[in-house]
Amino acid sequence: MIRKLLTIALSGTFAFSAHGADYDATTQAYIDQLTSMGLPAPKENQLVHIPPTMADLEAADIHPELKKVIRKGYDLFTNTQQLRGEYVFNNMNCSSCHLGEGRMPFSAPIWPAAVTLPGYRGKNGHVNNLEERIAGCFTYSMNGKPLEYGSDNMLALSAYHQWLATGVEMYPKQPVYGRGFPAPERPAELSYDNGQKLYEENCAICHSEDGSGLRVDNQTVFPATWGDMSNNWGAGIVRLFTAAGFIKNNMPLGQPNSLTDQEAWDIAFYMDSQERPQDPRYTGDIKETLEKFGPTFHKHSLYGQAREKDGEILGDHDNTGEKPFLKPDSIRPRTFD
Ligand code: HEC
Numbered sequence: 001m002i003r004k005l006l007t008i009a010l011s012g013t014f015a016f017s018a019h020g021a022d023y024d025a026t027t028q029a030y031i032d033q034l035t036s037m038g039l040p041a042p043k044e045n046q047l048v049h050i051p052p053t054m055a056d057l058e059a060a061d062i063h064p065e066l067k068k069v070i071r072k073g074y075d076l077f078t079n080t081q082q083l084r085g086e087y088v089f090n091n092m093n094c095s096s097c098h099l100g101e102g103r104m105p106f107s108a109p110i111w112p113a114a115v116t117l118p119g120y121r122g123k124n125g126h127v128n129n130l131e132e133r134i135a136g137c138f139t140y141s142m143n144g145k146p147l148e149y150g151s152d153n154m155l156a157l158s159a160y161h162q163w164l165a166t167g168v169e170m171y172p173k174q175p176v177y178g179r180g181f182p183a184p185e186r187p188a189e190l191s192y193d194n195g196q197k198l199y200e201e202n203c204a205i206c207h208s209e210d211g212s213g214l215r216v217d218n219q220t221v222f223p224a225t226w227g228d229m230s231n232n233w234g235a236g237i238v239r240l241f242t243a244a245g246f247i248k249n250n251m252p253l254g255q256p257n258s259l260t261d262q263e264a265w266d267i268a269f270y271m272d273s274q275e276r277p278q279d280p281r282y283t284g285d286i287k288e289t290l291e292k293f294g295p296t297f298h299k300h301s302l303y304g305q306a307r308e309k310d311g312e313i314l315g316d317h318d319n320t321g322e323k324p325f326l327k328p329d330s331i332r333p334r335t336f337d
């Protein structure tokens, strides 16, 4: 039912307005559907793009071989568990965080990466292309190992991202409507106890009280919000503002914006106070890791801090979950000197 809602909200032919508020009828109808679900309307001058659906793919006038590759990319994105044990070591699919098959605004739609990369990324301090950006989510969010650059599966996954961006200019000058997980303003105080109470009332029914989610027949029904089967400490969603933004606009599933800003932040604070697999950038020493990656990343997470409830230092362990290694070789510096 919820999935159906997302599909209805996201289907339609593609069209996009380059000029602020003057949207064509298709774009306006798309925006109306999103706002009626509780999502914010575009701000003036934002780029609104309606990514094509799989039905549009079937109807498109492109080479059948290309269709096949894009279909494969879609299949990998929505059922990433097929790579379990080799490239993926937790219960996530890419679509566990990128809702609506990677098309949903405010749920980090994936197509902007295809039109803004190659670009500089602060997280690894060098210019990344689309493959390396995808590799990033494998490394941290999937607690895994990236597909080899140039491999068949990497080509398919990249093709799916690029095809979703059909019609958008490269390096658009306008900011993209609903890009990333826009965060509500951080309240003055965050409450662990209130976060726990709200999580148990609103989230545990699907994600379970211990954060382990639900799996049936080796397929993920509800992904794990923390613990060994969740993303590791290096994933973007462990930043409090990113988690709060995700929760505010996407959870509980099908009820965007039903929580207040304070509630979304308190739940993010509670979730981020639980353990998960080690950050692959771990040097073997949490203080040293924090010194290296605090300024660019962990200053936004609770990694390395004492948990409010019991003083446990978060992330102070060498547990990598189900993954039999710590560092995939994608974690290397790149220089052009
Ligand atoms: C645990 C949640 C999670 C999972 C699972 C996940 N991602 Fe992400 N992804 C994120 C976050 C967080 C961001 C950063 C959003 C932001 O900019 O704040 C992101 C960003 C991206 C972007 C960049 C979007 C942009 O606006 O430029 C791409 C592309 C992407 N992810 C692809 C993938 C792919 C492919 C997979 C599966 C292999 C995947 N993600 C799995 C959380 C996740």
Ligand code: HEC
Pocket: 095, 096, 097, 099, 100, 199, 202, 203, 204, 205, 206, 207, 221, 222, 223, 224, 225, 226, 230, 246, 247, 251, 252, 253, 267
């Ligand atoms: C009706 C069931 C349901 C409820 C209730 C629900 N979720 Fe989710 N949640 C999902 C599903 C399903 C996904 C993955 C999306 C997909 O696969 O389509 C998800 C994804 C997530 C993710 C990203 C992946 C991960 O596991 O880290 C987070 C974080 C999350 N939910 C947090 C919450 C929070 C916090 C609440 C309560 C405010 C909540 N959810 C309530 C079903 C639910």
